[in-house]
Amino acid sequence: MGPSILARGLRLLTWSVLFATGTVSRSATAERLEEVEQVDLLQRNLELQNSPLERRRKASPMFWLHIPKCGTSFANTVMHLPQMCPGLKENVSLGDVEIWSECFEVAFWKLCPTLCDQSLVHCNRWPDGEGFTGIHQLLTDEKYSKHKGHLVALFRQPEQRLLSAYYDDRELFRTTDFVCSCCDKSKYNTDELSMEAFIQTWGSWETGQLVGKDASKEQLSLADVAKALERLEDGFAFVGLQEEWELSVCLFHTKFGGPCLAVDFDDIRPTRGQNSSTYDVHVLNGWTDDFDRKVYAKAKNIFESDLLKFGVSHETCKACYEEAGMSW
Numbered sequence: 001m002g003p004s005i006l007a008r009g010l011r012l013l014t015w016s017v018l019f020a021t022g023t024v025s026r027s028a029t030a031e032r033l034e035e036v037e038q039v040d041l042l043q044r045n046l047e048l049q050n051s052p053l054e055r056r057r058k059a060s061p062m063f064w065l066h067i068p069k070c071g072t073s074f075a076n077t078v079m080h081l082p083q084m085c086p087g088l089k090e091n092v093s094l095g096d097v098e099i100w101s102e103c104f105e106v107a108f109w110k111l112c113p114t115l116c117d118q119s120l121v122h123c124n125r126w127p128d129g130e131g132f133t134g135i136h137q138l139l140t141d142e143k144y145s146k147h148k149g150h151l152v153a154l155f156r157q158p159e160q161r162l163l164s165a166y167y168d169d170r171e172l173f174r175t176t177d178f179v180c181s182c183c184d185k186s187k188y189n190t191d192e193l194s195m196e197a198f199i200q201t202w203g204s205w206e207t208g209q210l211v212g213k214d215a216s217k218e219q220l221s222l223a224d225v226a227k228a229l230e231r232l233e234d235g236f237a238f239v240g241l242q243e244e245w246e247l248s249v250c251l252f253h254t255k256f257g258g259p260c261l262a263v264d265f266d267d268i269r270p271t272r273g274q275n276s277s278t279y280d281v282h283v284l285n286g287w288t289d290d291f292d293r294k295v296y297a298k299a300k301n302i303f304e305s306d307l308l309k310f311g312v313s314h315e316t317c318k319a320c321y322e323e324a325g326m327s328w
Contacts, residue, residue, distance in 0.1 A: 052257035056081070059237035059256065063122040063147040066136055067206050068173075069164040071154035071242045072105070076263045077249050078152055079116065081256060087115035093263045105135045122147065136205075139231065140212035148235040152252075155206055155299035156242040158292035163279035165202050173202060199287055206299075207291040225291050229298050239302045246328075247307065250317035254310045260320035 064078050075094050079085045092099065100107040108115075112123035124137060137143070139151075156164075165173040174192050193201060201216040208215030210228035232239065238255060240248030249264045307313065314328065321328045 052255060055237075056256040059150055059152075060120045061118060061122045061150060062120065062152050062237065063137075063150045064124075065139070065151050065153040065209065066105075067153060067155065067161075067209055068136055068202070069161045069168065069242075070156045070206070071240070071245070071248075073266050074154050074240065074248070075105075075108075076261075076266055077252055079121065080261055080263060081120075081258045083117060084120050085112075085116035087111075090261060091263065093266045095266060109135070122150070136209060138208070138212045138214060139210055143212065144231060144235060148231075149237060151236045152238040153236065154240040154242050154248060155296050158203075158206065158289035158296055159281050159284060159287075160279055161206070161242075161292075162199065162202055162289065163281065163283070166198060166283075167279065174198060195283065195285065199284065203287075203289050204291045206295045210295065220291055225294050228295050232295065232298050232302065236302070239299050239306070241300060241303050244303065246321065246326075247312060247314065247317065248303070250320045251303075251306055251310060251312045253320060254312050255306070260324040262325050265324055265326060 062078060062084075064075055066072065066075065073095065079088055079094065080090065094100065094108050095104055097104060109124045112121075116123060124135070139147075204215045204220050207220055207225055207228045208218070210231050211220075211224045213220060213224065238252055240252065242248075246265070249260065253260055318328055
């Protein structure tokens with residue numbers, strides 16, 4: 001029995017006893033019981049508004065904003081919510097190359113309109129944008145206005161995000177002319193960017209995507225940072241952290257419901273040859289991503305506030321982890 005139901009029952013019992021013993025009059029009891037019913041109705045309405053189902057309704061259709069090297073795999077968690085993608089089997093990972101090919105994101109978004117319920121999730125119809133930004137959508141003012149309140153994203157410590165890209169597929173991020181060579185092997189480029197050029201190309205993407213700018217081609221400013229922080233505060237239904245993967249998955253399910261699945265914890269886009277997600281920043285020669293650091297700090301604050309608000313911790317998430325077949 002829920003606490004609100006138990007409290008209601010105790011209130012009604014108390015006033016019934018008071019009336020039966022003559023402590024209060026019939027009219028006073030009736031008036032008080034009516035007040036109790038009104039308060040209880042208001043409480044039930046508030047509980048409904050704060051339920052996972054209602055939060056999910058408000059967040060639909062969810063828009064998965066994928067920032068480079070900030071958790072490709074979290075798309076599994078989003079797309080496997082109940083009824084989200086009826087054509088996607090529960091145990092099918094979006095990173096299964098035997099099903100989707102090496103270009104699994106391109107393949108999935110092409111099929112998304114037929115696999116998924118577009119009243120529940122936004123499908124990035126390919127090509128929506130060109131090349132890289134077809135997957136890593138830029139929140140232009142028009143796009144942000146349309147999807148405000150429905151955005152879902154993971155963020156990552158900026159220098160670690162950048163180095164994850166640097167040590168990832170050499171042909172994907174470090175070439176002088178970006179080409180997704182897994183999609184077209186004939187376009188493989190052997191010319192590598194210098195570290196300075198790499199930083200200029202791939203730095204500050206968290207800020208850039210939030211304000212609708214390709215950070216590799218457009219100059220960002222402090223005004224863009226302020227705009228990104230505002231959008232983080234007002235436009236996102238969910239903010240998670242790549243470094244806190246398990247808690248991000250658990251928090252997502254706590255907010256929006258649905259079972260915790262094994263595919264929620266898949267790493268479908270690991271950095272090749274790396275067993276650790278922590279990289280030595282000395283190779284950046286002292287450079288720091290000052291723009292993205294501000295955005296990341298805001299995302300971290302939102303995430304940690306939600307953990308407290310929803311009572312989420314590794315201890316409270318044990319049932320989620322066990323449901324997904326994880327040991328903790």
